[in-house]
Amino acid sequence: MSSMRSGTFALRSEQDVVLGRQAVRKLALECGLRLVDQTKLVTAVSELARNAVIYGGGGDMDWAIVEEGARKGVQLVFRDNGPGIPDIKQAMTDGWTSGNGLGLGLAGAKRLVDQFDIQSAPGQGTRVTITKWN
Amino acid sequence: MSILKQATIDAIKQNESALLTAWIAGLEQEGSLSDNRITRDEVSAQAKDFLRLLVAASAVGDAADLSRGEWAESRQFLELLSRSRAQRGLDSQHTARFIFSLKRPLFDQLQTTYAGDPKALSNEVWAVSELLDLLGMHTIRAFQKSREEVIMRQQEELLELSTPVVKLWDGVLALPMIGTLDSQRTQVVMESLLQRIVETGSDIAIIDITGVPTVDTLVAQHLLKTVTAIRLMGADCIISGIRPQIAQTIVHLGLDLGGIVTKANLADALALALKRSGLTVTRAE
Numbered sequence: 001m002s003s004m005r006s007g008t009f010a011l012r013s014e015q016d017v018v019l020g021r022q023a024v025r026k027l028a029l030e031c032g033l034r035l036v037d038q039t040k041l042v043t044a045v046s047e048l049a050r051n052a053v054i055y056g057g058g059g060d061m062d063w064a065i066v067e068e069g070a071r072k073g074v075q076l077v078f079r080d081n082g083p084g085i086p087d088i089k090q091a092m093t094d095g096w097t098s099g100n101g102l103g104l105g106l107a108g109a110k111r112l113v114d115q116f117d118i119q120s121a122p123g124q125g126t127r128v129t130i131t132k133w134n
Numbered sequence: 135m136s137i138l139k140q141a142t143i144d145a146i147k148q149n150e151s152a153l154l155t156a157w158i159a160g161l162e163q164e165g166s167l168s169d170n171r172i173t174r175d176e177v178s179a180q181a182k183d184f185l186r187l188l189v190a191a192s193a194v195g196d197a198a199d200l201s202r203g204e205w206a207e208s209r210q211f212l213e214l215l216s217r218s219r220a221q222r223g224l225d226s227q228h229t230a231r232f233i234f235s236l237k238r239p240l241f242d243q244l245q246t247t248y249a250g251d252p253k254a255l256s257n258e259v260w261a262v263s264e265l266l267d268l269l270g271m272h273t274i275r276a277f278q279k280s281r282e283e284v285i286m287r288q289q290e291e292l293l294e295l296s297t298p299v300v301k302l303w304d305g306v307l308a309l310p311m312i313g314t315l316d317s318q319r320t321q322v323v324m325e326s327l328l329q330r331i332v333e334t335g336s337d338i339a340i341i342d343i344t345g346v347p348t349v350d351t352l353v354a355q356h357l358l359k360t361v362t363a364i365r366l367m368g369a370d371c372i373i374s375g376i377r378p379q380i381a382q383t384i385v386h387l388g389l390d391l392g393g394i395v396t397k398a399n400l401a402d403a404l405a406l407a408l409k410r411s412g413l414t415v416t417r418a419e
């Protein structure tokens with residue numbers, strides 16, 4: 001996989017979540033994602049970005065337009081230096097929330113994209129990498 | 135401590151009209167006067183007022199500390215000036231230039247006043263420069279604050295503007311939602327919808343989300359809460375405007391809208407609402 005263009009986007013507030021979604025929608029368009037895939041990716045961004053803001057105390061989103069053979073895609077890394085997730089399996093369970101959400105963000109985001117990887121440990125922050133191909 | 139020397143203050147007073155002329159000429163050259171959002175007369179009057187305030191305050195004030203009482207009038211004057219410019223949509227550069235372009239004429243004046251005393255000259259140039267910088271900064275800060283106020287007011291207006299509850303039929307209300315559904319907006323929307331349900335005695339409310347670009351877990355949670363509140367009031371709720379891509383996303387996200395009646399578009403929702411109210415629509419013969 002090779003990266004053609006990349007950058008970083010700050011996630012500090014709910015406003016940044018909205019701006020982040022808009023930025024990713026542009027990238028998705030650029031990669032030729034279909035409307036439904038654009039919508040799925042943008043929704044996953046909304047979930048992961050908001051988690052970084054709410055639970056991670058703010059973070060960053062690295063974005064890259066990637067290429068592999070003939071296909072193009074958007075790869076995003078959501079990182080924060082927050083408290084981390086003690087039990088990833090539990091956090092990835094539909095309906096589990098430590099706050100007062102629906103507990104669907106992480107598991108839902110995974111179902112909305114093509115590739116999903118999460119790394120987190122208490123005191124180590126959280127890092128979620130997703131990719132959506134055209 | 136950098137209070138201006140008495141000789142400087144006297145020089146400014148004595149050469150007031152020449153200084154003003156040079157100041158206005160400078161502004162003109164920078165293009166500050168060719169903006170139709172502000173008139174030349176207005177700028178001239180502001181320049182004159184400001185110069186007088188400057189002289190009055192620097193005769194007693196400590197230039198290094200604008201927060202002191204002596205500077206209150208000057209500060210207020212600049213805040214008003216900033217606000218009026220912000221409201222007219224002029225930018226911060228234009229506003230700050232008003233103060234900074236006074237430097238040149240004042241420096242020229244100092245050159246003449248202290249022609250034989252280079253040490254005093256450099257002291258006074260420094261003092262005047264420092265003073266104008268501080269006043270300029272204050273102006274920029276005031277301008278930014280005014281801009282933020284303008285933006286905040288617009289946001290609040292938008293908040294209300296974008297949540298019109300419309301009556302579609304006797305007993306049927308519709309709420310076309312447009313844009314991002316954040317917590318604050320949902321609160322406003324929910325309140326106005328519940329209010330109107332009471333006022334109109336409606337028993338069906340249609341929430342149309344055609345204009346909502348992203349339906350994520352937060353939006354879903356807001357919608358679910360709104361629906362619950364509507365039901366608690368004894369009314370029914372239909373959600374319409376679920377576009378195909380949104381429907382697919384909702385499924386993958388794992389959202390359960392099972393208990394809620396949904397329709398693809400507002401027309402279908404209205405048809406259902408009418409039917410439930412016992413009404414049928416027929417073509418006139």
Ligand SMILES: Nc1ncnc2c1ncn2[C@@H]1O[C@H](COP(=O)(O)OP(=O)(O)OP(=O)(O)O)[C@@H](O)[C@H]1O
Nearest residue numbers: 051055056091097098101102103104105106126351
């Ligand atoms: N970046 C993060 N840092 C620390 N904890 C996190 C982070 N992201 C998720 N979590 C934990 O994982 C739990 C599940 O996250 P998920 O996004 O699935 O649900 P939620 O945010 O609680 O609710 P929803 O996203 O449905 O509104 C969260 O409640 C939180 O405890």
Ligand SMILES: [Mg+2]
Nearest residue numbers: 051101105106
């Ligand atoms: Mg979440």
